[in-house]
């Protein structure tokens with residue numbers, strides 16, 4: 606059992622959990638993730654390790670409530686425990702002093718880009734960060750991203766905070782300055798990562814994205830997370846989750862991620878009806 610030490614709400618529908626997991630905390634590197642099964646009968650879901658504290662034996666996870674499992678997690682709090690937390694999984698972000706890099710996080714993707722930005726800053730890079738959200742109260746980790754960035758740009762779709770528009774518009778502004786950029790790292794919804802890849806292809810700027818395919822075992826055995834990268838078939842859980850954005854077949858991945866939409870929506874409906882039945886019985 607993995608006890609939740611604290612839970613706080615960062616934005617509507619986005620919560621941060623500090624979880625006791627001493628062995629994972631000791632080994633974890635930027636870019637690693639865990640597979641969490643919140644309850645005995647629950648499904649496993651992949652979540653990035655946002656940060657860890659080896660001394661305290663804790664890892665921090667940030668979870669957006671979108672479907673059955675993430676909503677169940679949001680109903681858990683301090684003192685509750687996740688049934689299983691497996692990791693650290695995945696290849697860590699390759700980190701060296703490249704020079705000037707741009708780190709882009711869209712929505713809850715900011716939780717995934719933060720450890721990468723921190724690793725790159727610690728390695729001596731000049732880090733320009735762009736974080737985007739739908740509106741001002743959905744911006745997360747602004748202080749943390751600011752602390753590991755030489756420059757932080759914020760965008761919101763409705764202009765209620767920072768620049769109005771998408772992260773790609775802010776990236777266009779940075780690229781137009783003409784300063785040499787030695788690497789771009791992006792994570793967020795698949796259409797956003799695809800748009801960043803399209804934007805940086807012509808200049809040939811090295812662009813890495815952290816992919817979010819459906820995962821099950823996280824060990825390279827089940828094939829659920831397969832993605833086409835160039836001429837190769839890769840398993841994101843063991844070969845990634847970061848890949849060269851210019852080589853990814855995004856259209857195939859977007860289609861694969863929609864494969865279980867019907868089942869996902871049925872699972873969510875059954876959770877909601879189960880909970881409303883419990884509420885009625887309690888009256």
Ligand SMILES: Cc1cc2nc3c(=O)[nH]c(=O)nc-3n(C[C@H](O)[C@H](O)[C@H](O)COP(=O)(O)OP(=O)(O)OC[C@H]3O[C@@H](n4cnc5c(N)ncnc54)[C@H](O)[C@@H]3O)c2cc1C
Pocket residue numbers: 638650651652653654667668669670671672673674675676713716717816817818819820846862863866869870872
């Ligand atoms: C390596 C990795 C790291 C991740 N890190 C984080 C993280 O730090 N924080 C976080 O909140 N989420 C993260 N995700 C996404 C998270 O795993 C999904 O949101 C979760 O599996 C959804 O589970 P669910 O049962 O709540 O929703 P489901 O019922 O499974 O899905 C509900 C909706 O979400 C979409 N969806 C399903 N799986 C994913 C997915 N993998 N990515 C995006 N959308 C999906 C479905 O198409 C559907 O529309 C990560 C995914 C991967 C692969």
Ligand code: FES
Pocket residue numbers: 819820821822823824825826827828829830831840841842843
């Ligand atoms: S999740 Fe099973 S092979 Fe990657």
